[in-house]
Amino acid sequence: MAPLNALTPDQLAQADAVVAEHRGTPGSLITVLRLCQDIAGYFPPELVERIARGMNLPVAKVYGVVSFYSLFSLEPKGRHQIRVCTGTACYVRGVREVLDRVERRFGVKAGGTCGSGRFSLEPVRCLGACGLAPVMVVDRDVHGGVTPDSACEILEGYE
């Protein structure tokens, strides 16, 4: 019986191909991790170990880099990723209220995933779109000038 979050053979093959391409290029670990996360969505222990073996690096070193950078996740994500900008401009314009409401309405904690796996909610660093503050990004769609009401309304559109 395979574990719940096991990667598919196809994903593993893709990850192996990435590792093979960059093995031997100095400093390529972060690039490899970024590409592997695009493939797998997150880093289950088996993937960290596989990358370490492939790159000929200690697992501790790979894990150290994964846990250092906020882009990399050790937890699986929901079907839709909500990224709420918590930069200064968004904060001044009321993003805290937006976050609070989204958390309550969809039963998801900041940094976590809701029980149904529908949304992951992640407060993120300034997205540099301060002209649109407060900003919420759902998957790849950027929504500017959101209010607690409009944010919930927008999210209802993602199943």
Add this chain to the structure above:
Amino acid sequence: MSARLDRAALTAMRDFERAALETFAPRVFCCSGTGCHATGSIPLIEALRQEAARQGGAVQVIETGCNGFCALGPVVIMQPGGVLYCKVRAQDAADVIASAGGRPVERLLYRDPDGNAVAGMDSIPFFALQRPWILRNKGRIDPENIGHAVAHEAYQGLAKALFDMTPERVVEEVRASGLRGRGGAGFPTGLKWKFAAASPGDVKYVLCNADEGDPGAFMDRSILESDPHAVLEGMLIAAVAIGSRHGYIYCRSEYPLAIHRLTVAIGQARELGLLGENILGSDFSFDLEIYQGAGAFVCGEETALMRSIEGRRGMPVPRPPFPAQQGLWGKPTVLNNVETFAGIGAIIRLGAACHAGVGTEGSTGTKVFALSGDVNNIGLVEVDMGTPLSVLVNDIGGGVPGKRKCKAVQLGGPSGGSIPAHLLDTPVDYEAITKAGAIMGSGGVIVMNDRTCMVDMARFFMDFIQDESCGKCTPCREGTRRQLEILTRICEGKGEPGDLRALEDLAAVITDASLCGLGQTASNPILSALRHFRGEFEAHIAEKRCPAKRCVALLKFEVDEERCRKCGLCFKACPAGAVEWAKKKTARIDREKCVQCLACYTACPFDCIE
């Protein structure tokens, strides 16, 4: 046009492209920066192109980088004439195209605060008071078309540096211009290059710091999105000056459009022989690649950034040795910020005097600022060094929206501080801003209105800093966390008399005992808030009162009956059904149902929620 250029061919290309741009009239420039993308410029450009074709094909539609006037996007500029349209929708495309060379579309024009339509870009204070130098090409070239950049003199500075100047002369020119690093610290660029040039070694690196992490700063993103070749040219000239063959641009992965445009620009430059072997037919070779960051604020620090490129945890290391002696992979390295590099080409092409003659004595040239927060004209602006902050906020920015007042302006991100409204005549100059209790920083300017609680803002920044502290130095790792705890307690009404003293003591230790700039400046948001707004901290601690009425735990959630105008806006805003109200009746909040979300407070125009 895949032939590799030499200097004469570059000049011929410039003249040809310029003539083509000038003769092909009329043209519609549509902003395609990240801000305008979010407000719908992608379908708009598609619609404009279709309409242009449908109406005979005489009008050329050009997709540009960030125009700077983000608050009113998508923005369209008509040439010739310089008419500016705001908030243009795809359904406006037919009218926009039809108006080319004729009468402007009245309904799409910018409205001044009195409601009058203003057609010309130059008549709008937002644009008229700026001096575009770094941003000279914003909104008027297609960033994915190298021909447009070349038409506007791109790579002419490189040609001059390669064929008319010695490397020493290039360094001297940059020194004479007085240019100081635009990333925040303001170190003289020419001096940095001189050190790296003097370091022995065959292998040297040129790095561009595009890890723009300060919240509220988007200057570098906009420059990369609107004029990537200016940055490449600056890096090439640095490489000529110090004798480097390889470079990296370290860019945040949060900036996908900037990365895309850089990738396109690098590809086009390679094709024309502006990157790679024997550039412009000379014996100089240089190539560069983009390195994507993975989300760590500390990687904006130069030694941490280099560790990150080496594929390691981005933790700073002690200096000396400075990167100019031992940087990336232990080799001499020059690292400058995007905005710094973007200004180099013009300094070399036009001479140091054109830069040194602008601004103040210690701070020459112009500075790009990202204006945001509680201000009407949010966007990207560029002014002479020495311009008073009030011009930035009130004249260019159009002041604070609604009937609120400006309380303070935050500069320099989490390493900076807040300058209170009564000091807004402070000029933007490295020294003057430091004297007022903030730092120039990379250029984020966040305007805060009188509903902003300065204790809460200090808490916000400490939350950021303690999370982004890399953990290497104990004072920074532990100290910032303790500061956050104290500030959180104060905001929750649990402040104690000794708290302010404790904050200041911690600040002194963290500043003195941290290795890198992040730790050394980590306490600035607290110290500047205490310096200018100490009374607010004391009100929180002694009276358990938040004067700005922002800290939820200190609010009573009661309606001030005397001030209530019975308008019912709070009733409509409340998502929990906790506000009781009927026409001509004073509103009342049911504390049992209230979830303290502040919706009523935000909606009330009369400040009567206590």
